[in-house]
Amino acid sequence: MAQMNMIQALNSALDAVLADDPKTLIFGEDVGYFGGVFRVTDGLQAKHGLTRCFDAPISEGGIIATAIGMGAYGLRPVVEIQFADYILPAFDQLVSEAARLRYRSNGEFWAPITVRSPYGGGIFGGQTHSQSPEAIFAHITGLKTVIPSNPYDAKGLLIASILEDDPVIFLEPKRLYNGPFDGHHDRKLRTWAGHASAEVPEGLYTVPLGKAAIVREGADVTLLAYGTMVHVGLAAIEESGIDAELIDLRSIVPLDIDAITASVTKTGRCVILHEASRFGGFGGELSALVQERCFYCLKNPIERVAGWDTPYPHAFEWDYFPGPARVIAALRRTMEA
Amino acid sequence: MAQMNMIQALNSALDAVLADDPKTLIFGEDVGYFGGVFRVTDGLQAKHGLTRCFDAPISEGGIIATAIGMGAYGLRPVVEIQFADYILPAFDQLVSEAARLRYRSNGEFWAPITVRSPYGGGIFGGQTHSQSPEAIFAHITGLKTVIPSNPYDAKGLLIASILEDDPVIFLEPKRLYNGPFDGHHDRKLRTWAGHASAEVPEGLYTVPLGKAAIVREGADVTLLAYGTMVHVGLAAIEESGIDAELIDLRSIVPLDIDAITASVTKTGRCVILHEASRFGGFGGELSALVQERCFYCLKNPIERVAGWDTPYPHAFEWDYFPGPARVIAALRRTMEA
Amino acid sequence: MDDRVELSLHIPEPFARPGETPTFDHVDIPAAGATRRPAVDAAEVDMRDLPYGMVRVLDADGRAVGPWASQMDPEFLRRGLRAMVQTRVFEDRMFRAHRQGKTSFFMKSTGEEAIGVAQSMTLAADDMCFPTYRVQGWLIARGYPIVDMINQIYSNASDPLKGRQLPILYSAREYGFYSLSGNVGSRFGHAVGWAMASAYMKDHRIALGYIGEGTTAEGDFHEALTFAAVYRAPVILAVTNNQWAISTFSGIAGAEQTTFAARAIGYGLPGLRVDGNDFLAVVAATEWAATRARTNLGATLIEFVTYRVSGHSTSDDPTKYRPSDEPVHWPLGDPVERLKQHLIALGEWSDERHEQMQAELTEAVRTAQREADAVGALGQSKPSAREMFEGVFKEPDWRVIEQRREFGI
Amino acid sequence: MDDRVELSLHIPEPFARPGETPTFDHVDIPAAGATRRPAVDAAEVDMRDLPYGMVRVLDADGRAVGPWASQMDPEFLRRGLRAMVQTRVFEDRMFRAHRQGKTSFFMKSTGEEAIGVAQSMTLAADDMCFPTYRVQGWLIARGYPIVDMINQIYSNASDPLKGRQLPILYSAREYGFYSLSGNVGSRFGHAVGWAMASAYMKDHRIALGYIGEGTTAEGDFHEALTFAAVYRAPVILAVTNNQWAISTFSGIAGAEQTTFAARAIGYGLPGLRVDGNDFLAVVAATEWAATRARTNLGATLIEFVTYRVSGHSTSDDPTKYRPSDEPVHWPLGDPVERLKQHLIALGEWSDERHEQMQAELTEAVRTAQREADAVGALGQSKPSAREMFEGVFKEPDWRVIEQRREFGI
């Protein structure tokens, strides 16, 4: 067991699958010799060989298209899109091809691809290095979307995603790469060192998709979150003194609906938290599901805490980011209303 | 005043704006000499000239990109994407460019473009000629999305969209082009002839974006719909005998939140209806908004009636399509629950 | 005073519209045999003339001439002829089936049959083609059961794709035929990825991607060519230039400026321009490109110059946008007639045998259709609605399980 | 036994990695003056050699030679030199400002200044460029206030873009500089659309689109070229080939196979390959292409061969992936030095004047920075948070109005 930050954990996952399965290969912009702009593929080319981990042209559509073709051949490609904001040029490939191949061909072909991409804000990346596009993937039938919140899960979920025979969008909260960020941007940076989930086994292990984690048990209100927001939510709960149950969804498709309904049935209150803009975000789906399934248990309106309905604004990062203060306010509202 | 079907009404709108404003031009696949595969631009090239309405290469990304450039220059391009399923190759242009240009340039540049596209099912078009992608646009800050349900609105909303200085996605329910389809696919086809909303004035007029229409007043439950589903909803209400209030949203961004909350506050019940797949669809946002704003008035859970969470299946069109029977069942559930 | 030139926007227009006299003078057609055949490993700089010539083998008299001609087994040619005729007979019949309401949609490849058929016969059984909707001949040439094609077109209970796909959007892995979809262009890069995978695995198989000339305007085209060139993928990338994209003539895709084969030069790849109505030329060009691919020399772009004789699909009436007699003016003739004439000139075929074959194949299609009709045409028969909920993922998740229950099955 | 060749996947690799000896032998560099200058209206077929040559004017002794050389006003050249030096001084300073924590991000164009500066000075005031982040020189050559650039970089209260954009993603309509964004490539087609609009309006203005050589792999590149060719748009499409895309060498974008200028041939467009470190060559090529555009002859693709001397951005350390001494091996030299040498050879400049200018410009940047510092660097000053909620649409809708209220302003 070693202490790893999230980058190391992801690297370790990729290293393990490359070693285990010659049909796995990695490509993407700057992932080869250099090891990726966030260093997630560092050393993999040198260790596993030139064709196992290599640079791709700046062409997200071409990257996903060729990955699908490789998948159809029988390989298990893992591609990196440098920032989730740049998945969009490949959106048609993901929706019209990767997500639909199995269904339309009645199982003759499928796309066992994993699309890794750093996402989310908190690093002063401005409009196009900060966005959280998970909602547009969640709506696409045939795509799975996974979002880890800590090193242990990151490795286990990534391996599980690669082993999936369905296409997986694997969004890595870039603000968590080096430490568990709780939204207090003005406080001292924390690293993963000493964090329980930074104890990461060597070798292969999986964390199953579709199983949420109860990060903190609580009686009074259910807080649903994923990615960076898990840590923000935890900080908010602790600071608020409210006995909230914090659920880390870990994957939004498949969604652990049982964990959600069980918790809200118990607490009767629900706050949903994500970084993406609120309108049309994944919080809407979560709210609708909770309302449909737990209506008679709900004591108060379900709250959504999310980014504002504006583009991601560089100078106003901390005004935009749904930090602990806004979560606390929502928790209070839902307790009091 | 003339009787027009929806195709004629849209053609009349385009004809009127071309005549009115030399800075308006139309391009898209097959829209020139031929007049578009659904004939919406029929005759416009012959009448207004070759450069006012012309064919484009099969390149949705290129169409939207050049339209944005034209808009930045000062024109008001109206482009047709042949089927809404084929907007996806241009998704990055819409999201990263059209939607963000004004904001990021602090108003120096903007994209006054209108993207017309036939959408939705009911014509045996199979997976890629039937989809309803509105949810992925609704989540994008900076895009407006308009969906008419009848000839009068279609013309007025299209003119209003073209006059907007913001980018507008204008989705035309192709199943309504020739008649008001209520979901009873096994009954005799109806045309627009004799329908009140088929009385369409010549010349310029607008129907404002962001104003919903109350299609039918009712006391017991609010039914929210847009596009083809307005007619399905109306048929379901009539057949169910339930005194439902039917709201045609007409545009989902901007959304007429006041009309929605006023109605649900009155009825205390809400059913949401759309053709797109349920999970992550726009119904989730509507449900969340209603729940947030009308929680204490709600007598029963908000219901969503939508396409299943599968791709659009050719042979099972009528099994997939959320027809009157499913709407009636939902209305009943919400009344009884 | 302003003496600057006033800018003007150029909108390409075809040479003739309905009511006007068709012409194909703008299509540059060298004589059969005129275009040279470089060695497959010639330097790129020595192949830059190829996109401006045209690989043609059959001359006006049906003789095989020039450097691309080779000794061919007459039996191979007869099989090719047979598959082309079979394709045509089949498509005519399905077109009528659409008129009879037996299917929602159909598309023909009339006049373009040589391409799919000849390439299907030239490539190996375990190679993979990434088709467009206009190469049904590929399947027919490989003996895919016609009754299964019809079942798919009918979306009936025996549809191999379980009613999930629009008619003719087949998938037939065992026949080297990748899953089709309604979006044009979006599988072009899959061909490159598949070929890269084959190279990665040190395999021998190669891929063939098809794209229409209109669709070359999509970004997918460029991305596929870029990856193919950069990684020297063992792939053949084929542009079927049938002059039309629905109502839009090839000038709107760039044909006023240059050939589609010339796109290859921009990537440092060889680009062949080939008479797509000449079965022997299609075979020869495909062999040349396949040899390159199989010997690690990388990708080849081939433009097949052909003509879409029919409308775009059953939803289309081409007389609305082009002269109704345009097809008869097409200078490269009919691929079936040309191969037939060649075989007759070789003394390997006759009008009588041709007629007999035609009758046989018509009967075969009729039999297949009867079989499919017995299962049922569109609306009369369909797979179980359970199929609607299957295959979204490898294993269904709770959403489709619940929804299937809600649906009542 | 299987005697077939085993396929293998080719992964391009650069000629030298850290610790190895850099070489640029693979970059084909004809002598200055060697590449011919066709008439702007030459037939396409007669221009297909251009992408394989290189437009170069300045020879090793700083003399202007060959068919692309023309009589140039020394004052114009001095202004060019000044703007290039100003750009370099400014960028060095801002790079340091990043180290001091005054901004979150910065990018330099060191070694590539000739491109933005010369094109800015060659095109008309009302033409429009669609920049990449590596042509800050365009703004400086047109006299855009440096203090406003710094305010933007600081995201401070005087930021012209109100804190909404990442540093250096300027927008300056009045200076013919279109709004930049973080996505690469996605504005290339806007340049074509803008040019089409100008032609549609029978205007005189033309557009210039920039793209990095790495980014040519995006579909946007192809779509822009297709539209430009089809509609003969009055546009110049410029590929700045600085050999690197972050850590990725140009071979991964296709440079092993051919030049980026050669992409033009595929569209039937002229493609110039130009010494991008030669101010006079950049001017000459730009004039040639601009004349074509302004006389309805359509688009030109220009590849500027240059070298990215610095790291990709402040987030990058290039010694991680290329030899640290690679920049000094770059064979086309430094654009500032070369223009300076030319002016000195002409007797129009001297080392003393140069040093004096350098000092002056350093002082000017210092003054501008002091002014911006007074407003405040990143974190010390920012626009009102109201700005976050403005400009999503022309008129705010209820969502931002409510949210602004929730936010408390």
Ligand SMILES: Cc1ncc(C[n+]2csc(CCOP(=O)(O)OP(=O)(O)O)c2C)c(N)n1
């Ligand atoms: C992405 C996408 N855009 C548009 C369409 C609509 N469409 C279907 S076929 C077609 C024309 C294709 O022309 P071409 O590529 O020349 O092929 P051909 O039909 O001539 O064989 C178009 C525009 C589509 N199916 N997919």
Ligand SMILES: Cc1ncc(C[n+]2csc(CCOP(=O)(O)OP(=O)(O)O)c2C)c(N)n1
């Ligand atoms: C669509 C998109 N994909 C990826 C990136 C990440 N990225 C930023 S700059 C860059 C390299 C661009 O290289 P090149 O086009 O050669 O321009 P240069 O930086 O050399 O001027 C990459 C990959 C991006 N910004 N946008």
Ligand SMILES: [Mg+2]
């Ligand atoms: Mg075609």
Ligand SMILES: [Mg+2]
């Ligand atoms: Mg570069």
